[in-house]
Amino acid sequence: MAHGELRGVVALDGPSGTGKSSVARRLAAGLGARYLDTGAMYRAVTLAVLRAGVDPADTDRATEVARAAGVVQGTGPDRSTTHLDGEDVGAEIRGPEVTLAVSAVSAVPEVRALVVAQQQRIIADALDEVGGIVVEGRDIGTVVAPDAPLKVYITADAEARARRRAKQDAASGRQVDLGATLADVQRRDAHDSSRAVSPLRAAADAVVLDTTDLDLPGVLAALLELVSDRGLLAQPSGRVRG
Ligand SMILES: Nc1ncnc2c1ncn2[C@@H]1O[C@H](COP(=O)(O)OP(=O)(O)OP(=O)(O)O)[C@@H](O)[C@H]1O
Numbered sequence: 001m002a003h004g005e006l007r008g009v010v011a012l013d014g015p016s017g018t019g020k021s022s023v024a025r026r027l028a029a030g031l032g033a034r035y036l037d038t039g040a041m042y043r044a045v046t047l048a049v050l051r052a053g054v055d056p057a058d059t060d061r062a063t064e065v066a067r068a069a070g071v072v073q074g075t076g077p078d079r080s081t082t083h084l085d086g087e088d089v090g091a092e093i094r095g096p097e098v099t100l101a102v103s104a105v106s107a108v109p110e111v112r113a114l115v116v117a118q119q120q121r122i123i124a125d126a127l128d129e130v131g132g133i134v135v136e137g138r139d140i141g142t143v144v145a146p147d148a149p150l151k152v153y154i155t156a157d158a159e160a161r162a163r164r165r166a167k168q169d170a171a172s173g174r175q176v177d178l179g180a181t182l183a184d185v186q187r188r189d190a191h192d193s194s195r196a197v198s199p200l201r202a203a204a205d206a207v208v209l210d211t212t213d214l215d216l217p218g219v220l221a222a223l224l225e226l227v228s229d230r231g232l233l234a235q236p237s238g239r240v241r242g
């Protein structure tokens, strides 16, 4: 993929399992840009809350834990890392305990305020350093980067998403039950879409991309076309990026 270098922010939002991380990472890598996985940051805060033995419903204590948690999210597209208080927690945050609790923790307004401020600093640094970043999550186009020159809301049928997730879990050696995976996808969508603060939704100016019948190269090609059409590609500068 040799198209030029990304200039500006590409905001990718959508429900779970639509392929945001997979395509965001590839798009960023191909365009010499940084990549920010905002869900990983909420997952790391959730892990901190669980380790502290705090009930996610106890919003005051969850906020205290979030304030003290040292979450460091790497933005290298080839290897996106997540550290909590110096420990690499990239694998643990994908486990079932965190996945079950993350929607409750991420619904706490004070937690969101802390995490969004950190995300905005990361984006500003990336723009200063390399000029472009692909950011994926649930509220990127609406809250984190409302001025992004390209916002894409990625969707797919819940069944297709559950099949993708189950395949991914099986490949990582996890026990798979398709019915339970579908229920988890639907539970998280419902929770994320109905919370009071920054619910999952497409920004008014987002392009909606349904990936149910697209493979990953097809999604990537569609995104590249949008990036190019918006004039967000510059000739490679030759400077060291990443
Ligand atoms: N268009 C697609 N066709 C086939 N498989 C796909 C497609 N998009 C994503 N996948 C697969 O689905 C799984 C989930 O994708 P991914 O983690 O990128 O989704 P996501 O939207 O980032 O989910 P989440 O928000 O829960 O992190 C991965 O195994 C990925 O390879």
Ligand SMILES: Nc1ccn([C@@H]2O[C@H](COP(=O)(O)O)[C@@H](O)[C@H]2O)c(=O)n1
Residues within 6 Å of the ligand: 016, 038, 039, 040, 042, 043, 102, 103, 104, 106, 107, 136, 137, 138, 139, 140, 188, 192
């Ligand atoms: N911008 C975001 C990103 C994520 N969340 C919450 O985190 C959960 C995990 O996200 P993944 O992308 O890693 O699956 C997600 O279900 C949301 O609850 C968020 O609120 N805002």
